[in-house]
Amino acid sequence: MNSLWINTLKKNKSFPSLSKDIETDICVIGAGIFGLSCAYYLSKLGFKVIVLEKDSIGEKTTGHTTAKITSQHGLFYDYLVNSYSEKFASDYLKVNEMAIKNIKKIIDSEKIKCDFEYQNSYVYTTKKSELSNIKKEVEVVQSLGLPCEFVTKVGLPFNIEGAICFKNQAQFNPLKYLYGLCNGITSNNNKIFTNTTVTNIEKFTDYTYLISSEKNLVRAKFVIVATHYPFINFPGFYFTKMYQSTSYIIAIDTKKTLFNGMYINSTDPIFSFRTAKIAGKKLLLIGGGEHKTGKPSCYADTYGILEKEAKKYYPDCEILYKWNTRDCIPLDKIPYIGEYSTSLPNVFVGTGFKKWGMTSSNVAATIIVDKICNKKNRYEYLFNSSRLKPIKNKDELKNMIVQSANSLVFDKLKSANMSFKDIKNDSGSIIEINNEKVGIYKAPNGKVYAVKPVCTHLGCLLSWNDIDKTWDCPCHGSRFDYRGKNIYDPAFKDLEYYDLNNDY
Ligand SMILES: Cc1cc2nc3c(=O)[nH]c(=O)nc-3n(C[C@H](O)[C@H](O)[C@H](O)COP(=O)(O)OP(=O)(O)OC[C@H]3O[C@@H](n4cnc5c(N)ncnc54)[C@H](O)[C@@H]3O)c2cc1C
Structure with missing residues (x-):
């Protein structure tokens, strides 16, 4: 089900997919509010930037948000003072207040009609x-x-x-804002490619990276992973945080x-x-x-x-x-903004916006732009992406470990107790066929769709979501439609699809 923003906006922003190898200064992966904010600022500074987007502009989390632009992230500041310090809380408040002003500045200078x-x-x-x-x-x-x-x-x-x-x-209309950012990016002769899934990032030389899409390569000096949930598992280990x-x-x-x-x-x-x-x-x-x-x-x-x-x-x-x-919720409730990992210099990340991504994405973009420009940012210490402090939220950490362990091992050994006949039309379940787990969805007309119900991210057993008719990962939140097409990160590969209609 698409949001009000997507349903009521004419699709006037279409871009080609990447069809040749390209060299650039900066490659931004993901065209949500974070990726496009980075690309916008860097374009204005004269960098050569390209954006690679798996689907369409802003149609994932940003296109489905509530779009309140606020430094009021729930009841948060007493928590910050108690868990960190008064200075930490004060800087967090200042930088998020500044983000509201930055967003308004972009809207004014690009004349974006986004119902702000x-x-x-x-x-x-x-x-x-x-x-x-x-x-x-x-x-x-x-x-x-x-x-x-x-x-x-x-x-x-x-x-x-x-x-x-x-x-x-x-408050604003988030999709109209993103379309305005796209205009700002392309008017500086920079390029956006949609329907282009990035599958890997590897070091090419000490100073350059190769970013692979399914068909082509991009060579870049700096890479920004703006995929919402970081899709590279090692290094970074964001799936544990x-x-x-x-x-x-x-x-x-x-x-x-x-x-x-x-x-x-x-x-x-x-x-x-x-x-x-x-x-x-x-x-x-x-x-x-x-x-x-x-x-x-x-x-x-x-x-x-x-x-x-x-x-x-x-x-x-x-x-x-x-x-x-x-949205991604960090266990310590602080977004991760900065270097992706100490072993990947010049690769940056912004994630874990915990449902307050309108200001957090702007904060993240300004910090990363300063890093690329070699400028000190007085707020970057708040969001250090390689922090290794003990996780204070012990209950949630335990939940995550138990959930992942169950989905990875126990559930796979446990025999499925549903049979094919038990599955009603317009519903789905995991059953066993020849000792193999199979995810079955029966459409309202009885047509059968069957997939291998194992997440292509890290191998967790998927669960059936009867509200959206999707296969969802209980470990890290990837989602797939009933045909097995990947719709939400961190997975980017589709599920294996079985053609069972001739057998049943
Ligand atoms: C229900 C809800 C309500 C919310 N309301 C608010 C609110 O009122 N105010 C607020 O501040 N925040 C809110 N948030 C949070 C906010 O919407 C998010 O934090 C923010 O939109 C995240 O933006 P993003 O750019 O990181 O991710 P996204 O918008 O998801 O963008 C990531 C992009 O990367 C692309 N991508 C993924 N993998 C790849 C790949 N391998 N190759 C290429 N591209 C890839 C995706 O297709 C996607 O377009 C809300 C969140 C939720 C869940």
Whole structure:
């Protein structure tokens, strides 16, 4: 299911795929908000840049985001002061506030019509027991120098106990913004190639890299891995430091007057709200229903709770769009920005934006551009990508290890207990055929699609996602459609497909 942004924008940005070998200064892999922000800044500095994108411009996480542009990353600053230091928290706040200004500067100088509007951003609670956390966050943020406010009245259609308000935050249409970045990149004679999957990066000389797509090679002095989840496993080991989390969004139309402001609540179940103007109409976006990517979930717990929430306050509402996407969550909640690995000099990465990638991607782009220009960036220490500090989030680390171990070993030995006949039309499951595990999907008309249900990233057993009719990896979050075509990273290869229709 595609987002409101993708569904309502005419596809006016098409680029060729790479069809010959090329030499360049900088090769950016991935055309989401991070990759295009890097390519934009570097183009403006006069570098020769090329962007290689596996699919289309911005149609992965960025094209499915809620697109709140804010330094308010949930209740985060008290956590940063306690886990790191006051200076760390203050710098994190400053650099994310600066990112809002940087985004506005790009929009103004490129004259991008992307429905950018300033809005207040709120983290609210409806529970008395949570109020002390909100008040504490207000105190901490004020002490860091941002004049935030504690409020008890907001525009939401229900009563709250209290909220922390950040003023002068913003929202926009993310896809229109990306298209504007593309114009800025190509107007400086730089090139973007879509439908071009990068499969490898290798050192060519001490100062150059060879980047392989399926058919061609690019030679570059600098490489930026902007693939959302880093697709090279060794070195880097990013798969041991992050997991992916999926959230769901619905866009509703109602005759009732809608509020201003962007909202998220402080504890589970998370609900997020913002409005968006589409073709002169103000729609309401409601997000939530989050779970670890690859963990089987049902309609009631995802879109269902959002629809229930929408009907509670807007009984007349019509649900126009619904979609979901996922983001990388670092175990210590700090993005990874900088060198991909100490053994790959001049290869850079930006990842782990933990569902706050609008400002984080701009922060990442400015840090990496400074690195390429050999300029000191006073904020780069916050996001050091090769940090080896002990992971504080021990529970999540344990979860990740157990989940990966189960999916890699135990589940593969465990015999599947579903039989082919048990699988209903429009549903899927793993069964055993001749002692081999096979992932079966039966279409509504009974047509059978069969794949080898083993992730092409690191070999985890996939699970069936009955909401989207996809095969999802519970270890690292790669996703494949029912025909086995890879749709989401970190995997980039398709699943093996079996033709069973003659046998059944
Ligand atoms: C439900 C949800 C709501 C969110 N809401 C907000 C919000 O309100 N505010 C906010 O700040 N953040 C939000 N985020 C987070 C934000 O959307 C992301 O952090 C951000 O979009 C990530 O951008 P990206 O460029 O890293 O990744 P992407 O947009 O996924 O771009 C990566 C690109 O790399 C390409 N690629 C992958 N592998 C290869 C390969 N091998 N070769 C070539 N290309 C490749 C992909 O096709 C893709 O186009 C939200 C996230 C979720 C999940």
